[in-house]
Amino acid sequence: MKKTLNKYIKEIIKTGSSAVKFIDPKKVMVGNWVRLKCQFGCDAFGTRLTCPPYSPTPEYTRQMLKEYSSALFFTYKYPALKERKKRQSIRRILAKLEREMFLDGFYKAFAMGAGPCNLCPEKCDLTKPCLHAELARPSLEACGIDVYATAKNAGVNLKVVKSYKDTPTYCCLLLVE
Numbered sequence: 001m002k003k004t005l006n007k008y009i010k011e012i013i014k015t016g017s018s019a020v021k022f023i024d025p026k027k028v029m030v031g032n033w034v035r036l037k038c039q040f041g042c043d044a045f046g047t048r049l050t051c052p053p054y055s056p057t058p059e060y061t062r063q064m065l066k067e068y069s070s071a072l073f074f075t076y077k078y079p080a081l082k083e084r085k086k087r088q089s090i091r092r093i094l095a096k097l098e099r100e101m102f103l104d105g106f107y108k109a110f111a112m113g114a115g116p117c118n119l120c121p122e123k124c125d126l127t128k129p130c131l132h133a134e135l136a137r138p139s140l141e142a143c144g145i146d147v148y149a150t151a152k153n154a155g156v157n158l159k160v161v162k163s164y165k166d167t168p169t170y171c172c173l174l175l176v177e
């Protein structure tokens with residue numbers, strides 16, 4: 001499988017990723033506590049259709065991960081506030097990769113990104129379906145994934161961002177079977 005995924009690794013690198021790693025889905029860590037950080041700490045909680053309480057629960061994610069045999073964990077480093085368009089482009093990159101994998105025969109491919117969906121300029125209209133369901137993907141953390149522990153398992157040294165001056169690392173996951 002690793003050899004087969006090399007094509008996608010090359011493509012991810014071309015998009016400006018700072019690191020691309022193979023990870024066994026068994027090493028993608030899920031915690032019930034992760035949702036607490038969304039609910040009590042993120043002002044996007046309940047405002048985006050890709051975020052809790054609309055995103056997959058930790059229990060759903062645990063079960064779902066068992067249905068995959070491989071994954072790619074990859075990161076982007078973009079300044080938090082200045083480069084909104086770049087951050088927005090991550091979701092487009094993910095959707096493109098997922099689609100390409102699907103068309104290549106990996107029909108279960110599923111991509112996950114980082115942070116609240118920012119494809120629309122305004123908050124989601126929660127009374128209506130997502131305006132860009134073909135592009136919008138939940139973040140790892142929105143699904144209960146412990147991003148720090150998972151990064152460590154993938155061999156990525158992820159540090160806590162301590163100031164708005166620091167450059168955050170956006171973590172993505174591409175599940176494949």
Ligand code: SF4
Nearest residue numbers: 117120124130131132
């Ligand atoms: S694409 Fe728009 S409507 Fe859909 S989750 Fe993202 S911001 Fe909300």
